[in-house]
Amino acid sequence: MTVKHHHKTPVFRLLGLPGVLGCTLLGSTLLASPAWAGGILVYEAGQEGAGLANAGAAVLATDPSILMNNPAGISQLKGTQLNMDAQVILGDITYSRDSGNTFSGGNGGNPLPYFPGTSLFISHELDDRNSIAFGMYGNFGLALDYDDDWAGRYFTQESAIVGVSFQPTYAYKLTDDLSIGVGPRFMYGYYRTEVAVNNNVLGLGNAPDGQLVYKDGDWGVGYNLGLLYRLNERVQLGLAYTSKIDLKFRDSPTLKHITNPLLNVALNRLDVDQLKVDMTVPQTVLASASYKIDDQWTLLGSLNWQDWSQFGKIGVEVDSNAAGTSTTVDRKYRDTYHASVGAQNQINAKWRWNVGVAYDSSAVDDKDRTVDNPMNQAWRFATGLNYALDENTDLHLNYTLIWMGDMDDVQTKTRSGDSVSGEYRNAMLHVIGGGAVWRF
Template sequence: MRNLSVMQFGGVLGMLLASQGWAGGISVYEAGQESAGLANAGAAVLSSDPSVLMNNPAGLVDVLGTQANLNGSLLLGDIGFNRGAGNQFDGNEGGNILNALPGSSLFVSHQLNERATIGFGMYGTFGLTVKYDDDWAGRYFSQQATILGVSLQPTLAYRVTDNLSFGFGPRLMYAYYRTQAAVNNNVLGSSGLADGQLEYKDSDAGLGINLGLLYQLGERTRLGLAYTSKVKLEFEDRPSFDDISNPLLDTALRGINLEQLSIDMQVPQTVLASISYELSSQWRLLGSVGWQDWSEFGDIGVEVESTLGGTSLSVNRKYKDTWHVSIGAQYQASPQLRWSMGVGYDSSMVDDRDRTADNPTDAAWRFASGINYRLREDLDLHMTYTLVWLGDMSIRQSKASSGNTLAGSYDNSALHILGGGATWRF
């Protein structure tokens, strides 16, 4: 007797085009803004334009007058599965699973007086489409998964004293989720049948808050501390099944309550601490340390297994909290030109033995650089590039009922993120 895994929804695949991202402990901090060229170093202390409100709302007090910041980004992935020893599924290797993904962000700010500044940000919170070839070896785990989102954040920053500032902003997050997988009809004694198809999709909105403190420690040193609360999202939809040609399987699916399936997502709370030091009139050194509560994300996902013994639902992602550290520098080459560079590291939210096909991720190194050019007194232009290096990631994912295993690796995996934009001062 052979077992069936009908579907797997899983894990957040997210990639933030802004402050949070690919669920897997890889946070994509790049929203196209100038600070993207620092690999997140000093993100909670930099306040050169209104985009600081998404990293530390308190930084908005240093953005003078009225300003607008418009950014664009393009993420290019190079992640592909390679079959390994012990693989028990037929099919091809799936191709490059992460194609070009564009993103954009908009931030505006207005200084009310010497103490208070207001602002608004609209930026991508999630944005990832993972797509394998339909007939790849892991098609019964996942063929395609998409999660896209946007955050809307009004912000108020207030200078409490000459050295201490505070900021906060409620964050409305809207997200769309879709997953697709093949259904194996050749179970429960049947053979020679073509695959069926499963699709699940829904959208939802949730509310959180961003808080921040900014402290001037002497003439050369600034400290920043920022917190983002978790945001709860709940997707509810009736799974769609097509081409279920096995009558016993069709009966088993009808026998369980799949009129509405709920998937709860907890976008994790985060803490970020940053420091900057003015080494000279031209050089500024920056650093950041961060924590992200991905362990609360661990119950995301549904796996439905059908055998002659019945049908069951189970899930266990075994995600864990992650840490981030980064260092960087800015060089003011001339009154018009500023150069940024940074190196960062994010720990993995999943152990090698728990990696899954719908969220192939690992610890990541990021190497970033960018330039900002003052074209006019009221207009700055910037461009950034980030390499996110994931390296080699092994996978051994098994079906809960049958024990059949997808085995292999994702070798030399990397993300390339291009960004650019402009800041206007009115």
């Protein structure tokens, strides 16, 4: 991700302000993204496979939601099928200040009390070889909303990014055992952030904070590719690639209650309406396998790579001192890796039970963690049930615990040296989802 503030000259002179404005603009452009749980995309979209913690995601062709992970999978679906899902993410990620904190204010409360989502998938078998489908889903996006007066308010108060994907899909059976699929992916991204502005330059005075609000939306285009291969009667293999999607946000920030005259002059000289936020939704590679032990039990697994190093590069040319300097900041994100295993138990003709566990590496080192996006390695523990209401209708319900544990977080203003310092203790997310599948 690249965030730049362009100006006619390469060096910004802020009338001797010790980086107050620069640090404020820096804080305003850092995203609270779906990287919340370890530099990962949100695998859950309410679909039945969410109960497997992403295990076997590229081979589990039980309903049209397979197009989200492997477009080749719709070749396995008979007739016309409709899948509608909903879910809610409940967060438990409170921050606790420690003795290293130098900002006034509280701990911020729970910044993610809940985050809802829905999805819709439909597939149609044209003939024995050709299938088409369409999906609308949101597997990219989370939001944070801290108390406005918390200790980290000069880094972020509220930040949200939501990506909704629209994916027409086509799959073709090359042979009875090998299928390929492709789906162009159109994503609408919405970004909003709020950050406090310190009106008390050099720590002098007792003026209330101002605020900077920035929001915009943009469309980006990418694609999904997939292969599905049945090795034999027991083993299926799936391989899928998701391309990157570039989103560019270009709206003007709104400034509220800026009472310091020096800040007003500096803002005018910086021409803040040129502030830009560029973000890259990462490309991914997913490999999955399933092994059918018998008519009741199937084992599944997945390995996944995600290119978060592209997402995390930020250049902010607004931090300066009396001499006038330009500073570039790198979030130092790195690529992440995912591994998951799971099992399906077809208990009887009506009931199917799913269970899975997964691990995702962290996109940041502990020293690079930020309060607007407190990433960490994450463990997933998932389970779910599918119930066949009748021959053509299935209902499913699933639950996932995403465990991130303890996360230290220290951020320091470049010029003032003031820090927000503390820890997220026992951080976790609860994901509850469910839906229905109709076959026609």
